[in-house]
Amino acid sequence: MDLIAGDKNEEQSPDPIRQCAVAVLVLLICGVFATQVGKIYVEPTDAGIGARGLPVFVLIAGGLLSVILLVLNLPDAIVMVRKLASRLAWQPLTRLVALALVAFGYIWAIRLFQYAIPTAVAMSAMLYLFGGRGWVRLAVIPVVSVAVYWFVFFVLLGMFEEPGQILQYDSYSLALRIRQSIGLQ
Amino acid sequence: MGIVDGFVALFSSWQAVAFTIIGTLVGLIGGAIPGLSSGAMISLLIPVTFYMGPLPALAMIYAVGKSSDFGGSIPAILFNTPGTPQASATQVEGYPLTRQGRQGKALRMAVVASAQGDFFSELLLIFGAAFLAVYASKLGPPEFVAIYCCAFIIIGGLLGKSVLTGLLSVILGLLLSLVGSDPITAGERFTFGSFHLYDGFGLVPVLLGVFVLSEVFEKVGNAVVENARDAIAGTPRCPDDSRLTWAEYKRVLPTICRSQVIGSGVGILPGLGSVVASFVAYSEAKRRSKTPETWGKGEIEGIAAAEAANNATSGSNLIPLLTLGIPGSTAAALLSGVMLIHGVEIGPRVFETSHDLIYGVFAAGLLCIVTYFVVGYWGAAHLGRLIAKIPAQVVYPIIFLTCYIAVYSTEQEIFDMVLMTVFGLLGFLMKRIGMSPPAFIIAFILGPGLERALRQTFLLDDSGILYFLERPIALFFFALGIAALLLRVRKERWKVSA
The missing domain is CATH 1.10.287 (Helix Hairpins)
Incomplete structure (x- = not known):
């Protein structure tokens, strides 16, 4: 079972x-x-x-x-x-616990390091958990995904990125400049 | 005529037209990805609707639910893997046709039957809902208490693996809907001292957690994450193998007509849904067939029956939502969630308070049918081949992280991310132990409505629970709920003894 x-x-x-x-x-x-x-x-x-x-x-x-x-x-x-x-098979339970840890760890990391870096790392970890291997899956896809998420949610939808407690960077100015250049603001 | 006003409202807004088409395409693609339910897709899109007007938002969500019903049949026919549970009956006849090299015929049969069933159901909704709403608007709070209770009993009794687990799913949803400030006194209830819970659990984190994140947890729990694209498609032997001929359509037309009536009837009843409709229609068509021995080996009549019934539920299950405020399915429950977010009143008065909006949504439904018919008739096979190239290992991580950014986008609160993760784990656990996430969600959405009606009832009259005895319609709905429950218990006992 x-x-x-x-x-x-x-x-x-x-x-x-x-x-x-x-x-x-x-x-x-x-x-x-x-x-x-x-x-x-x-x-x-x-x-x-x-x-x-x-x-x-x-x-x-x-x-x-x-x-x-x-x-x-x-x-x-x-x-x-x-x-x-x-x-009783315990192996799938281990993967499930690992995924839950990635989820909670990701939320915790966003508070500390802002959105982009934790998202790329979490995506990489998720891809690994789902069986993804190789630098394209574990490095290129996470970076491209983060760029797409950032553009859609922070540039197009104008969301504000919460500053990290340890690492802070101003992505809002960049998003604002892009919004202005494409006529959204 | 209301529907004319609806078309005027729809075509006056380019966003509404654009988002109807986008919703249709998203539903088609999402429905064709095995393991991604229409509930999950709609939940993922709900945060985006915060940035839209009510009509584009509702039109898009409605279109996703409609087109995903057909989209699920694409992998069922091509890859022997139903994209949605309701496409399982289609798979029985569709995949054998693919093996014979007649996948083009199977897909075209599916889209024709889907669109016809859907169109019938949409007409029933357009002309039936407003008519019934006139009578429903005369009901008072005691009747609504009885209707809510009846719906909870039917939904709980039918959607759970057993009567008790279904009812417990409803109770859990109801309990969690009571968290937050009291609607009358504004006093805190079940907030555990957290100011984050003062407004209760947010709808978006709960929906995304229970419907979407739980699926990702489930996928990682299932050892093998693979692309189920091991179809062995045969080569068409003649041009007719790739198209649906007029003679074939005429032969299956009576089956489509019967199945769309079955589907619409099942769709009106809360909790039954399109899976039941497609299997009932398929069995009925097989029973009536003069050549039952050909069934299971690639009979297009079987695809027609299953798909017509499956899509015929999508319009009719909005009838209980728009007339009584009771969503008949997961998609209707999610639509009611979007209505709440946009301040649209749910229930019979919606035809007076939001006339143009509601008919605009109906018009969007018709536009959606035309769009998925055109795309499906000429492009379903290409779409299927395209989806086969998407690696499943990449899809779920992307869905997972989309959930987090989507839930953050609604209130920009990291607490919502935590809440969504907790509900994701709860949803996963519920599925694994046989509880019903749709019953849970429907109760969660309807909980505040039940409490409002209940408290109004007890304020109306001092005789307490005896007041219901003076209300025949309320008694009828209570009796209906109890009868449905007893029938399900009897069926369960019969199954055990058999």
């Missing part, structure tokens, strides 16, 4: 492990949100259901349905997990 890619017949049969995973996910989210219900301000003069009415109803419904799903599927899920434990 592939943890990430899933089974081939999953379209037809939702298996008990996945059903339990749904229940746990919703229970977790409802649990986190339930801690905040008490903080919702309720207008004393509100004659209707108030600001807390629908959130409480949704949390109860979510919790209740999750518990039912869990109760219905947990015994079968335990049996399945024991059977499949030795056949």
